[in-house]
Amino acid sequence: MKNKGTLMLIFLVVFMVGKRVLGQSDDRPNIIFLLSDDQTSVATGCYGNDQVKTPNMDRLAKDGVLFLNHYNTTSICMASRANILTGMYEYKTGCNFMHGDLAVDKFENSYPVLLKEAGYFTGFAGKVGFVLEGEGSEKIEDGLPVGYFDKWGGGPGQTIYETVKNPTIAEYAEEYPHSTRAYGAWAGDFIKEAKSSGKPFCMSISFKAPHLPFTPDPFFDGVYAGQTYKKPDNYGAENATHLAPQAKSGRQYNSYNFWRESEASYQEAIRKYNQLIHGVDYAIGMIRKSLVEQGLDKNTIIIFTSDNGYSCGAHNLGGKVLPYEEASRSPFIIYDPRTPQSQRGIKRKTVTANIDVAPTILTYAGVDIPKNMDGENLLPLIDREGGIKRDHIALTNMWGNDEIQALSVVTEDYKYIYWQYTDERMQPTEELFHIAVDKLEMHNLAQDEAYKAELKKMRKLYDKRYRHLVKEGMKANDYGKYTVLFDRKAPESQKNQYRQLTYAKLLEQEAEKKKNKNTHKN
Template sequence: MKNRGTFLLMFLVLFVVSKSALGQNDERPNIIFLLSDDQTSVATGCYGNDQVKTPNMDQLAKDGVLFLNHYNTTSICMASRANILTGMYEYKTGCNFMHGDLAVDKFENSYPVLLKDAGYFTGFAGKVGFVLEETETEKIEDGLPVGYFDKWGGGPGQTIYETAKNPTIKEYAKEYPHSTRAYGAWAGDFIKEAKSSGKPFCMSISFKAPHLPFTPDPFFDEVYEGQTYKKPDNYGVENATHLAPQAKSGRQYNSYDFWRASEESYQEAIRKYNQLIHGVDYAIGMIRKSLAEQGVDKNTIIIFTSDNGYSCGAHNLGGKVLPYEEASRSPFIIYDPRTPESQRGVQRKMVTANIDMAPTILTYAGIAIPKNMDGENLVPLVEKEKGIKRDHIALTNMWGNDEIQALTVVTEDYKYIYWQYTDDRMQPTEELFHISKDKLEMHNLAQDGAYKTTLTKMRKLYDARYKSMVKDGMKANDYAKYAVLFDRKAPESLKKQYRTLNYEQLLKQEAEDRKNKNIHKK
């Protein structure tokens, strides 16, 4: 009997150990990361916009923490998504249009790969937004990281709003013909499968909405039917006279005519844009409902943000890219159901950035943050108003015509932009905005004597960030040139050697590309 008792005890110990090894007793939190595309923070109800309907985003903010000053360190999808995954600035990822694809070794140090290696059940759906460099591995299919996830619902390029045209989610097309709700349905199936795995899970969904073309889900046509929108006070060309000439030299100022073609055109564009965002909001509701139905809502952290903002006609601008508020800021919410009531529904003013996503997610999962990551772990900031020490973040634009490429530093109160480009039309220009009082950026204070001390301080932050970029930035993928271009003290004779294409040259090149494409078609 004694031997039999010893045998049973050993059996029970082995059973518990094996069960734990399978992750079935793993109490680490589940993590959901949700990313919209081109959503500016001011297009969200919880940021004070009473012209939009985003009830699920607003509820998420009431249940969690709303970050009031969240920026994308590069406001363009390809670079921003690489920044989010790796926790690094673009000058370290080396990934953006006109520069290069994301290196596999950098992706393998991203949050979803690290979580999977640590025993999480992982899934991805939606727009990837970049491709991985060619390498010998079965985990990559057509440049996409398919094999790095347990469940895959992603797609190449921009993906397509029509569900049936996205192979990895086409099974949802009959019930959900628009991809936004289809991703909500995909998420529900993922949550069921993840629960059955016995492991904690990490699900990342990158919606196409509200990216162009503005093709909203007809399911929501009644939401904004008959509504007329009031334009923001910084809308239009008359509110752009104070901007640097560099900012007005690119497609952001000279294209996107639908925002200013007519009142009717503006109203149609903003309605469709908001309706697309409402679709994302609805999908968030679908996901929260699925969590509750599967009984995993009490241990699932939800993080919601966007890859960049969108100008929507502010300062006569369309698109993103530029470091102004509408284009660089996005909504950002963290909801952790395990936090006490006193830490819910709170707001944080400290500046946060897309590079903070990876370190924060890793911390929630109990995984050490790699030293190469530039972002901050925001968990202490969730818990306490001054939970982290940060005096600024940097915004970079290293894409597009030469004129608009710039380095910017942002604090909780101020933004300093150094527009480095010069030619016979313009000189290097400084912009200083008191953004805590002037969110619409209507007053450039760089030449205001009353702000001389502040300007000096912001220049010092800029120079420190510039030195960090020179020290840590890659030399490959044409990034070495920014050690010269972003140097406030470098002579134009030196900078001229690193120019590529000004706006006029860019237009000519694009026209030639279109011509060659048409010839090829014939």
């Protein structure tokens, strides 16, 4: 028996060596994670918009699983990207504008680092969106995690639409002068290199598109030429009279004038926005073609989403940040070519979130999910509706002027927002939307007696999420104050000590900066 066992061991060793020589050393699936920037789910064909052309996204949904209620737990790029990588809520990552950078130890527990440690060939291209905070790591260059990946195509800040101005992809500028298609070309080269490594690969690409400035690729100028877009039914200030005063106090309501200056201005903005998204869609097509050419399409999972939504003039709002549907929801598609044909093209209504990306990717790769992650492995949900035990997620905004900072909870059917700010102009305000039937959020039901039971239930979910923030949230990076601000029962005298930046004060600061800048020029 011992000899038989020895022979079997020798056979396995020879078999594995042979596989490595052939470049087939690991049967684990390849994983591609694709992230657009500022894409609301409303701007995607497979979510029911017949005014846009997203054939490759639609095909991914037809071949895979479309998640109908996908939210970004923090709807702003810096925080959301940290949420995605680490699988944690913002109050645990400590990463957002006005708060702080992402600590190295948290990044080292992110999905790309864990997959590389597990033997994956890893690559990243595009906008990182944050910098790493920490000393002594040789893998960090100018605050970016360059050395944590086998192949690097990332860039600092927002990156730039002109390919030639992004050093890590500048070599593609002649053929692909706009960065969106350049990232598609970079991906093709990565896939070739990954194949030759003999390892399974994990490639993450974070497109700049369709983030401002709306500078679409001229290659697609003909796609929407001559098209006139119909505005959504909740467009404009006349459809925002029911919103809380806090929501209308910040730049999201009072800036982004190009959405409302004129009909021509709106049409130009929405066309450019949609054209940028079409460019991302085209790059997805490039990537899928490269997989076929390399013979890797049958074992490569593709996950597509965005870091936050975009308001596009709904309720007179621009930008993202706020917990309303257009700003907080994004497309979310998972395509696994190994799935039987009968289980493709399915749709799931269960609420999902950006914090689910990391644990789902780790599970696909056979890597254990760290206990600190807040997200869910979605594979059971892909198998059947109700496959995960989740009845709500939290939406947080801890950025911007004081008035708009809020904690919210959302279920498949309802959304509850608690606007905590109060002064002589406004009082703490509750909003309750029956989003299952009122996706445009036109009816605040918080004062409706018929929804008293639902309001009570959503308050309990809010308080549950608040307790998690108190227990698990970090106190550093100015996050400790939210244990007071988001407490529905805390007295205003206690909250006032944490007021820092009202919208009026923010405007004063910006005016002063502009004045000083002009003075310096003169």
